[in-house]
Amino acid sequence: MRRKKLLSNCLLVAAVLILWGIASVLSARDAAASEDKLITVLNPAITEKLAERVPLVAPRLDTLEGKTLYLVDMNYEGFGLTPVLKEMQAWFAENMPDVKTILKLKSGNYISDDPALWKEIAEKGGNGVIMGVAG
Amino acid sequence: MSLANKNVVSFGINAHFKYSTGMPLRWVGMPYPFTGLNKEMLKTYLEGKDNVSGKPVMEAIIDGLTRPLIAEEKRTGIPEEAAVEPRFLPPDTEDNLQRLFKERRWTDYNPFILPTEERVAAMLKGTSHRPDEVVKTGAGTFGTTRPFTVEKVAVIAVMAGAKPEYLPVILALASQVPYADSTTSNASMVLVNGPIRNEIGMNSGIGVLGPNAEANSVIGRAMVLIHKIIQGYQEGVSGFSSLSNPLLYNNVTIAENEEALPVGWEPFHVLMGHRPEESVLTILMGWNFVNCSGSVVEHYPPQFLMRDFMGVLAATGSATIIMDPSVADLLRNSQGFQTKEALGDWLSRNAEVRAGTYWANSIASGMMGPLGKQGLEPYASWRKASNDTLIKHFPNPQNIRTIVAGGRTASVWFITDFMAGRGVSIDYWR
Numbered sequence: 001m002r003r004k005k006l007l008s009n010c011l012l013v014a015a016v017l018i019l020w021g022i023a024s025v026l027s028a029r030d031a032a033a034s035e036d037k038l039i040t041v042l043n044p045a046i047t048e049k050l051a052e053r054v055p056l057v058a059p060r061l062d063t064l065e066g067k068t069l070y071l072v073d074m075n076y077e078g079f080g081l082t083p084v085l086k087e088m089q090a091w092f093a094e095n096m097p098d099v100k101t102i103l104k105l106k107s108g109n110y111i112s113d114d115p116a117l118w119k120e121i122a123e124k125g126g127n128g129v130i131m132g133v134a135g
Numbered sequence: 136m137s138l139a140n141k142n143v144v145s146f147g148i149n150a151h152f153k154y155s156t157g158m159p160l161r162w163v164g165m166p167y168p169f170t171g172l173n174k175e176m177l178k179t180y181l182e183g184k185d186n187v188s189g190k191p192v193m194e195a196i197i198d199g200l201t202r203p204l205i206a207e208e209k210r211t212g213i214p215e216e217a218a219v220e221p222r223f224l225p226p227d228t229e230d231n232l233q234r235l236f237k238e239r240r241w242t243d244y245n246p247f248i249l250p251t252e253e254r255v256a257a258m259l260k261g262t263s264h265r266p267d268e269v270v271k272t273g274a275g276t277f278g279t280t281r282p283f284t285v286e287k288v289a290v291i292a293v294m295a296g297a298k299p300e301y302l303p304v305i306l307a308l309a310s311q312v313p314y315a316d317s318t319t320s321n322a323s324m325v326l327v328n329g330p331i332r333n334e335i336g337m338n339s340g341i342g343v344l345g346p347n348a349e350a351n352s353v354i355g356r357a358m359v360l361i362h363k364i365i366q367g368y369q370e371g372v373s374g375f376s377s378l379s380n381p382l383l384y385n386n387v388t389i390a391e392n393e394e395a396l397p398v399g400w401e402p403f404h405v406l407m408g409h410r411p412e413e414s415v416l417t418i419l420m421g422w423n424f425v426n427c428s429g430s431v432v433e434h435y436p437p438q439f440l441m442r443d444f445m446g447v448l449a450a451t452g453s454a455t456i457i458m459d460p461s462v463a464d465l466l467r468n469s470q471g472f473q474t475k476e477a478l479g480d481w482l483s484r485n486a487e488v489r490a491g492t493y494w495a496n497s498i499a500s501g502m503m504g505p506l507g508k509q510g511l512e513p514y515a516s517w518r519k520a521s522n523d524t525l526i527k528h529f530p531n532p533q534n535i536r537t538i539v540a541g542g543r544t545a546s547v548w549f550i551t552d553f554m555a556g557r558g559v560s561i562d563y564w565r
Binding site for chain 1: 159172177178181193200203204208209210212213214219220221222223224228229236241251252255274275279280283286291294364367497500502503505509
């Protein structure tokens with residue numbers, strides 16, 4: 001009787017293990033199928049429209065010799081000329097003395113236009129502008 | 136700017152990025168920053184390499200002024216669009232799509248939900264607007280044209296984990312792009328007022344500023360994704376915020392606790408001109424977010440500490456105080472501030488800072504400095520003041536605003552320099 005009960009228990013355990021094994025195989029196969037399943041999703045990206053091009057119209061200079069360059073500070077700090085442009089002016093004086101440089105501070109803040117200055121530079125015969133600088 | 140039309144060769148010095156808005160200026164990029172450096176250091180910069188071309192800086196500048204123009208620089212008209220984005224992505228596995236979204240930076244790097252057609256269709260039930268309706272055209276950083284539709288916003292709402300009932304709020308949020316960006320580590324705040332707060336379960340009570348409510352968390356996250364995907368903000372590509380700001384993880388997305396406002400204190404949106412029954416979204420932006428560090432004490436009323444802390448808020452002349460209802464009650468009932476405006480008025484008259492400290496802030500000096508130079512008061516007088524002169528740096532009391540939120544478990548408040556837009560209708564997007 002006891003042997004019969006033991007045998008019955010063993011068979012029950014074996015059956016459970018077999019069923020568990022089958023379930024595991026099926027589950028793994030489903031998971032693999034799920035991982036390989038192709039999904040279609042909407043594209044979040046935006047199609048950017050490019051801005052109208054503003055061409056460079058001023059021909060480049062053939063040489064800087066004898067030319068006048070304006071070094072224009074865009075007034076990032078709002079309180080005066082940036083030392084780096086003064087240093088650049090010193091560089092020209094030392095390395096290219098034939099180039100005349102004039103320091104100018106743009107009026108308004110660093111994102112505002114200054115048409116009066118552009119007019120002044122054009123009328124006074126400026127040949128080129130180097131503009132900077134932020135921070 | 137119209138300098139190019141004066142037939143003057145122009146040439147910009149700035150950080151390292153290419154033109155992307157139609158202006159083929161020639162750039163030279165030196166190391167950053169320039170501010171506060173001595174002559175020797177600046178000389179080193181000029182003798183160093185241009186970040187753009189790799190040539191010596193001065194050689195690159197001279198080259199930019201003298202090298203003949205190429206055809207690309209002389210182009211006019213509207214170029215063909217950048218690559219047209221199809222409505223659907225090619226079918227792929229979930230893993231590959233998740234990887235693709237990260238590669239394209241369409242993510243905040245937290246887990247997100249893939250926007251299948253079914254999910255997006257379900258999301259679109261949250262609004263009466265057509266999926267193909269254009270929400271806005273000029274949506275990009277630097278004002279670039281990035282038109283987007285209601286469907287694109289629904290896609291992002293799905294990705295963020297939103298419920299359809301959140302969609303009107305997220306559409307209102309999307310309608311406000313481009314969001315303010317600065318290299319100076321600014322942040323945004325999203326405030327919701329009106330009935331929709333309670334309809335969608337936004338938190339305005341206990342734990343309001345923390346990650347404690349689904350609607351607040353998801354809507355704040357949606358703003359992150361809108362910023363990145365719709366606006367096209369990519370750090371190091373179209374934006375350069377060196378430290379950035381931890382508030383950007385959720386954009387301080389809160390609702391005002393209108394039910395807890397003291398008598399006479401109007402909701403935020405009502406003071407901005409909206410009707411009480413309207414649901415309104417307001418985006419605020421700023422830099423500083425200062426905790427009162429403990430709760431209100433008996434021997435120093437809160438308005439005095441708010442006044443003192445306003446000394447560090449020197450950027451814009453704007454302040455927004457977020458206070459627990461218990462603080463609002465105390466200010467009204469014990470300190471006599473019958474309205475939010477009365478508090479703003481008192482702080483405007485009493486907050487002070489040294490002129491030197493005020494102008495040391497580059498936001499103030501860059502924006503208000505030129506106004507002072509042009510003679511506009513009070514900035515003209517402040518420019519002339521000695522560094523130690525105390526100035527009342529919040530001249531307009533209307534720019535000092537109050538939000539009441541929180542759960543009455545401590546008499547706490549934050550003071551910020553956030554400034555508010557007027558607010559937009561959420562109801563329009565229902």
